[in-house]
Amino acid sequence: MKAHQLKLYNTLSRQKEDFAPxxxxxxxxxxxxxxxxxxAHLGHxxxxxxxxxxxxYLTHLGYRVRYVRNITDVGHLTGDADEGEDxxxxxxxLEQLEPMEVAQQYTDTYHRDMALLNTWKPSIEPRATGHIPEQIALVEAILNEGLAYxxxxxxxxxxxxxxxxxxxGKLSGRVLDELMTGSRDLDGxxxxxxxxxxxxxxxxxxxHLMKWPSPWGLGFPGWHLECTAMSSKYLGTQFDIHxxxxxxxxPHHECEIAQGNACxxxxxxxxxMHNNMITINGQKMGKSLxxxxxxxxxFTGKHPLLEQAYSPMTIRYFILTAQYRSTLDFSNEALxxxxxxxxxIINGLRIARSMDFTANAEIALDDEQVQQVEASITAAYRAMDDDFNTAMAIGHLFNLLKKxxxxxxGQLQSASLGEEVFSKMLATYITFVEEILGLVEEKGEVQDGLLDLLLSQYSEAKTARNYAKVDEIRLGLKSMGFVVKDMKDRIDWAYEE
RNA sequence: GGUCGCGUGGCCGAGUGGCUAGGCAGAGGUCUGCAAAACCUCGUACAGCGGUUCGAAUCCGCUCGCGACCUCCA
Structure with a gap:
């Protein structure tokens, strides 16, 4: 593989930097x-x-990633930091459950939804309640530094x-003096x-329902502390990407930096790295609003604002079509x-997997086609190397898809690309779609065998010029979400768009 | 009020000094029993006003509009 100089936008420096682990x-x-x-909602x-x-993508480039994503099951308060409830x-x-029952229930639904979105599981998924001793140790360390009371x-x-x-304040660009004077509300x-x-x-x-003994009496950890405890435990006191x-x-990440430095x-x-918000009617989608x-x-379409259901892969694709640092506006039309x-994209994936190179000595290499394909391949990688610009990469995948x-x-001959470029094109397309972007086929209820049977009947009816039957099969397949593709020499199907 | 960001063709959404983004929708065409799928062609867009430059959507300034954070939110 050719060398990649991956660049990513570092909020700390407010610019794109070369990635060097x-x-x-x-x-x-x-x-x-x-x-x-x-x-979990769309914002999650x-x-x-x-x-x-x-x-x-990092894995694709050959890095060995340890991905830690926590589950917050204690310490996150509502409202004001001092007065809020956990x-x-x-x-x-509200639901007359044990707190851990609530945490378990929504941890499970989170896992279910994340699996549907085809996200890889984190390498480690620690829970805040499982790291109370670590958090107490951190508090003691900060006290010893004289930076807490x-x-x-x-x-x-x-x-x-x-x-x-x-x-x-170096991460958020805030100046302490301004924070002190600019506080809107000093109550509480x-x-x-x-x-x-x-x-x-x-x-x-x-x-209080959830509490643990500590040197300072029964209590519970602050929200910001858990991330410091768990990240340093599993990734060390300094790691690559947060x-x-x-x-x-x-304040959350700013506090993590302060805690890390203090300890x-x-x-x-x-x-x-920070992803931007999903908006709805131009406003941030969030719990508080x-x-x-x-x-x-x-996924089910059951919400007053939804005109229809949208599949998990549609949601994944939707999110990937925007650069992660841009806001992304929700609408039925956009979805x-x-x-x-x-x-x-997925119809292309099916096709790409099934295609073979057809040698033909009579067809010369088409330099322009070859150049276009190679340019798109290079550009797709360059897009990912440039701060994970999936939106741009997808644009170039569509260019490959046309080829x-x-x-x-049969509108273009594989021989005109040459076997090497042809293979590289297919490999790049398949790799990007499945492996890097994580877009996979969403199997319908119809079995492949049934589909093949219907298509062969379709083909027979067509040969017999029994157009009534042809139309009937076509309609039947359409009702199942498939369309028939009639080509000169054969028949295939595709997911209905 | 403070800090930061955004405003791109009918819609979504990349692009940050000169080189077709792309998708959706729409128009025309090739193909077809008719369609569909696929492919080809078509939009001369960058909030407004000034400035810098041979050249700006892209840099600078101002104006207008929108948003985020400053308090829990992914």
Whole structure:
């Protein structure tokens, strides 16, 4: 394989940088996973698919990726950081379940949805509740550094003290002075010395459901701390890539950097990657706005905003058609277009898998065709090398697909490309679609054998010029989601777009 | 109010100094019993106004519009 200089946009430097792993060929990647107190929505799909694609492409390039994605099952509070309830515990009270039942239930549905989206499982999927001792140890380390303080059984990170030795706000571009004066609301500051301080460990009230003993009494860990605990445990105190949604950039990731520096005197991650939001009517889709559509609702079409159901692969394709750092606007029209585009790609995949090179000494190499194919192959890789530009890569795959379809229908001869280029074209197309972009066929209920039988009857009826029967079979197949492709020398089927 | 980002043809969405993105929708054509699929051709788009430049959607400035973060959100 030719050398790839992969570039990725590092939020820390606000520019694209050459990717150089700390310890090649190994790559450590940590991505913030879900807080499991509700079904995953379209917004959860984006980072899952984005970083799955990063994982896939890095793996394709020969890197050995350790992909860690956590499950947050404690510590994530609603509303104000001091006064809010634990999200899981709140849901548990509402549904009269154990908190861990809630966490289990939504962890399961998350896994189900992620599998449907054909994302690779993380190498390690740690849970916050499984890492309480690690989190307590981190709190102690930060206290020992003099960068945290204890109040009434809670421990807070002392951002001002930290900022004297390090720079707080370097990831989000925030200046501490402005944060101090720009705080909109100083109420609810409670025990904290400063509004910018954040909880490392929280004292648990008597009615609190999830709590653990600690040197400071019964309590539970702060949200930001879990990621530091789990990432450093499984990837080391400094690893290559930290990913997550842009909405986590501040304060969550900023706090992770502060915690990492406080404990280990170095930034936890070399590259910070952030996917942008999915919007709906131009506004961010999110829990707080209540304008989210869950993945299950998309798959079943059961939501007032949905005109139809959209399959998991349609959703995956939809997300991949936008660069991950751009916002992506949801609409039925856009999803319908994605559905058609996906089916076109997949029909091409079926064809590409079945095609063989046909040698023909009478057909000369067509330099222009060869050049076009090679340019598209190169460009597809260049797009991925340029900060995982899947949208652009897909554009070039469509260019390859035109050649593939032309050869399949006999409008172009494989011999005019030459065997080497022809094979490279098919291999590139198949590799990109299946392996890198993770787009796979969604099998319908119809068995291949039945399909073949119907097509052979179709063929017979056609030879007999029994057009009534031909039309009948055609309609029948259409109702099952397939279309017949009549070509000069044979008949094939495709997924209906 | 502070910080950051965006505004591309009917729709979605790449592109960041000169070179056709692509998909969907639409028009015409080839093929076909008719279709479909596939392929070919067609849109001369870059919020507005100025500026820099031989040349700008792409750089700079201003204006307008939209959004994100600053509080839990992927």
């Amino acid at each position: 700390i310890n090649p060929p190994f790559v450590g990647m940590y991505v913030c996973g879900p807080t499991v107190y509700g079904d 799909g984006r980072p899952a698919i984005t970083f799955d694609t990063v994982n896939r 999200k899981i515990a709140k849901k548990a009270k 204890v109040v009434n059984g809670s421990v807070y990170f002392d951002v001002l003290a930290y900022n004297q030795r390090y720079t707080y 500051q409670g025990e904290k010395r400063n509004a910018v301080d954040f909880a490392l460990w929280k004292n648990a009230s008597s009615e 990913g997550g949604g842009m909405d986590l950039l501040f 280990n005197h170095q930034d936890p991650a070399k590259y910070w 209540g304008n989210f559509i869950t993945l299950q609702e998309l 319908r277009a994605a559905q058609k585009g996906y089916k076109k 593939i379809n032309s050869i399949f229908t």
